[in-house]
Amino acid sequence: MKKNTSKSCRLTNNHIYVFHIFLCCILCQQNLLGQNFEIVTSPRYTRVQTRQFKDSIVLKGDVVSWGNLCFTEDKEYTKYPNGERNRYELEFPYVLILANRYDNPQACYSIYDLIIEMYDAYKIELDTATINFVLFYLNKGADLGDGGCLKRLYEFYIEGKFITKDITRAKSYRQRYEELFSCPMYPKWHKYYDEE
Numbered sequence: 001m002k003k004n005t006s007k008s009c010r011l012t013n014n015h016i017y018v019f020h021i022f023l024c025c026i027l028c029q030q031n032l033l034g035q036n037f038e039i040v041t042s043p044r045y046t047r048v049q050t051r052q053f054k055d056s057i058v059l060k061g062d063v064v065s066w067g068n069l070c071f072t073e074d075k076e077y078t079k080y081p082n083g084e085r086n087r088y089e090l091e092f093p094y095v096l097i098l099a100n101r102y103d104n105p106q107a108c109y110s111i112y113d114l115i116i117e118m119y120d121a122y123k124i125e126l127d128t129a130t131i132n133f134v135l136f137y138l139n140k141g142a143d144l145g146d147g148g149c150l151k152r153l154y155e156f157y158i159e160g161k162f163i164t165k166d167i168t169r170a171k172s173y174r175q176r177y178e179e180l181f182s183c184p185m186y187p188k189w190h191k192y193y194d195e196e
Contacts, residue, residue, distance in 0.1 A: 029149060045072045057094045061102030066094060080121035088118045099137060108141025109148040115147045142173065150177040 045053070050072040053065035078086045092114050098107035112134045119126055120150060128133070135156075141149030150173045156162055157170035177185045 005183075023044075028127065043068075043071055047072075052095060060096055061098060061104065063098070063104065066098060066107075080118070082121050084121055086118075086121075099140065103140075103144060105141045105144035105146035108137040108144065109146050109152070110142075110154065111137040112149070118129065126162070129160045135162065142176070145180055147177055147181055150174075150180075154185065 008116040032190035042074045045068060052070065053062075053072070056062040057069070070087075080086050080096050091110070092108055094108045095110045095114065103154055115130060115134055116126075119130070131139070138149045138153050138156075154170050154173040154177070157166045157173065163195055177193065
């Protein structure tokens with residue numbers, strides 16, 4: 001569990017760093033070239049709109065509605081014991097439908113993300129059945145070409161986290177990622193850059 005928590009902390013710190021850069025860019029009235037731009041705020045949707053988004057996800061596999069579901073009113077979400085918003089309760093069934101019925105690769109990654117978020121919020125260790133469930137969807141997402149799934153599987157195989165360490169298999173995920181996205185998986189300063 002300590003590895004899972006420390007990894008989660010590193011991911012959170014990386015996300016915070018990226019968010020700070022993003023926030024600085026948005027809060028500045030001008031970019032480096034002197035061009036002005038407007039600050040755009042995210043919409044907040046009502047319960048009626050949220051219901052329409054859910055229906056559209058289930059009946060049509062609508063990914064725009066899935067994106068909009070993330071911006072529904074806060075009262076739609078319950079909270080975890082740590083005070084964080086419980087996205088799992090509202091989004092998980094719809095993400096599962098997108099992954100299974102509509103083969104959406106990003107939904108496969110979101111299944112992993114939502115489950116890890118919930119387990120971390122309750123500070124409990126992943127059990128074998130849940131690990132197998134998560135790995136199934138990460139592999140499915142990787143097969144469908146999702147970069148997040150490819151990265152996560154690379155990390156798991158390079159670290160031996162949840163699965164037996166396998167450098168060759170890790171390299172295959174990294175190579176596939178770099179072929180699909182025409183860029184290196186990690187920058188030179190990242191801890192996984194030359195780890196193999």
